[in-house]
Amino acid sequence: MLKKRIIPCLDIRDGRTVKGINFIDIRDAGDPVELAKRYVQEGADELVFLDITATHENRKTLSALVEKISREINIPFTVGGGINSLADVSVIIKAGADKVSINSSAVKRPELITEIAEQFGSQCVVVAIDTKFVNNEWIVYVHGGRIPTLLKTMDWVKQVEELGAGEILLTSMNNDGMKTGFALDITNAVSQAVNIPVIASGGAGTKEHFKEVFSQTKASAALAASIFHFGEIPIPDLKNYLQTEKIPVRCL
Amino acid sequence: MQIAIIKYNAGNIKSVENAVKRLGYDCIVTDNPELIRNAEKVIFPGVGEASSAMQYLKKHHLDSLIKSLTQPTLGICLGQQLMCKYSEENDTDCLGIFDADVKKFPPEELVPHMGWNNIENLKSALFNGISDEDNVYFVHSYYAELSQETIATCQYILPFSAAMQKDNFYATQFHPEKSAWVGERILKNFLEL
Numbered sequence A: 001m002l003k004k005r006i007i008p009c010l011d012i013r014d015g016r017t018v019k020g021i022n023f024i025d026i027r028d029a030g031d032p033v034e035l036a037k038r039y040v041q042e043g044a045d046e047l048v049f050l051d052i053t054a055t056h057e058n059r060k061t062l063s064a065l066v067e068k069i070s071r072e073i074n075i076p077f078t079v080g081g082g083i084n085s086l087a088d089v090s091v092i093i094k095a096g097a098d099k100v101s102i103n104s105s106a107v108k109r110p111e112l113i114t115e116i117a118e119q120f121g122s123q124c125v126v127v128a129i130d131t132k133f134v135n136n137e138w139i140v141y142v143h144g145g146r147i148p149t150l151l152k153t154m155d156w157v158k159q160v161e162e163l164g165a166g167e168i169l170l171t172s173m174n175n176d177g178m179k180t181g182f183a184l185d186i187t188n189a190v191s192q193a194v195n196i197p198v199i200a201s202g203g204a205g206t207k208e209h210f211k212e213v214f215s216q217t218k219a220s221a222a223l224a225a226s227i228f229h230f231g232e233i234p235i236p237d238l239k240n241y242l243q244t245e246k247i248p249v250r251c252l
Numbered sequence B: 001m002q003i004a005i006i007k008y009n010a011g012n013i014k015s016v017e018n019a020v021k022r023l024g025y026d027c028i029v030t031d032n033p034e035l036i037r038n039a040e041k042v043i044f045p046g047v048g049e050a051s052s053a054m055q056y057l058k059k060h061h062l063d064s065l066i067k068s069l070t071q072p073t074l075g076i077c078l079g080q081q082l083m084c085k086y087s088e089e090n091d092t093d094c095l096g097i098f099d100a101d102v103k104k105f106p107p108e109e110l111v112p113h114m115g116w117n118n119i120e121n122l123k124s125a126l127f128n129g130i131s132d133e134d135n136v137y138f139v140h141s142y143y144a145e146l147s148q149e150t151i152a153t154c155q156y157i158l159p160f161s162a163a164m165q166k167d168n169f170y171a172t173q174f175h176p177e178k179s180a181w182v183g184e185r186i187l188k189n190f191l192e193l
Helices: A032-042 A059-072 A086-094 A104-108 A111-120 A153-163 A184-193 A207-216 A235-244 B013-022 B033-038 B050-059 B062-068 B078-082 B180-191
Strands: A005-013 A047-051 A077-080 A099-102 A125-134 A137-142 A147-152 A167-172 A198-201 A221-224 B003-006 B028-030 B041-044 B073-076 B101-104 B113-118 B135-140 B142-144 B150-156 B158-166 B169-172
Touching: A005 A032, A005 A198, A005 A235, A032 A047, A032 A059, A032 A235, A047 A059, A059 A077, A059 A086, A059 B013, A077 A125, A086 A099, A086 A111, A099 A104, A099 A111, A104 A111, A104 A137, A111 A125, A111 A153, A125 A153, A137 A153, A147 A153, A153 A167, A153 A184, A167 A184, A184 A198, A184 A207, A207 A221, A207 A235, B003 B013, B003 B033, B013 B180, B028 B033, B033 B062, B041 B078, B050 B062, B050 B078, B073 B078, B078 B142, B078 B158, B078 B169, B113 B150, B135 B180, B142 B158
Parallel strands: A005 A047, A005 A221, A047 A077, A077 A099, A099 A125, A125 A167, A167 A198, A198 A221, B003 B028, B003 B041, B041 B073, B073 B169
Antiparallel strands: A125 A137, A137 A147, B101 B142, B113 B135, B150 B158, B158 B169
16 A cells, blocks of 8 residues: 655755754764664655755755765655756756755746656656635745745646646645644645645644644645654654554554 | 666666665666676666657667576666566557566556555565565556566555566566665665575
């Protein structure tokens, strides 16, 4: 049986992990490779690395980091942040990433989704969507959630699927950082509307939140950052819990 | 031991190379027929589309070379599909090493089949140390049907060939290089054949 995936997200700035705790047996929690290896050992199913500075100057730092991650990590990983062109994608994929995640650049130029899918395959293209519930409607935001667009989330998800997206990473800005649970309504609506995997993101605070999102929506995966970084929910505990609750997960 | 990874117009080769090196083996990524023929083990990886991959292989005479190999050879993902007779993906005649066709998943669940799934009915030294509860990583929209050569099955929408073997030819639909310790063990088993 296909398993529901648990995906820790690591924020990267200048080649370093932005936030993280000092795991006892990790020498340097700021080293993305060390932290990533730790997550792999704990049973993470995939990893997402988000370059939150993503300036032109540090692209080289990022591709060197991606090469290093690829040498050390034996599970799939996605790289996102500041990817604007097919050339950017090519650098990241050739460095060894399995997938790239694009967000604002896909809104700005939707054909980019098709171009990446045609050159590298749909499975490479994760379209990240930041969405917020305003005036009774779910709207797409860009530029790290700072700028609203005119796009309705339900229209945009169907469009990105048609353009060739392989997965949708859906972050509810209303829930992000609140630790009150995932946005079940929009996650369910989106995962019902498209025939590609949806990764739920934003709001995870307890193990029960993961059970909710997997039992009440069709999400294929759930992503979280701080609860894993700060050790609030160890991944093995989360997976054992989900297995007890009859959610299909990969236990080690 | 000389291990050759066949270089052609398919992605994912870097990950396979890294995985082999993590196991402590050296390997070369090459399309040189001499180096491939003389290697002790050959890996035929692949992510991509069947017809353009077959065209490339034919143009570079790698199709007849692969079929003529006598050392243990492992196809991965698209590699397994290309080792079958025929693929529905753009109506492509393939290498015909395995007596099975490759078909598109009916859209009864999400397609591609993407993520971790367990493999069952394991019957090969490739799976020493692996049980049918262990999970491996898949990403594919087409599958090889079950056949006499199936050495592992997987269930998604329908049962299909997760791995196949005929003589010296082995193949997996999943990505051992992305399947954590389970994948490492399978690659190690292959390299120790």
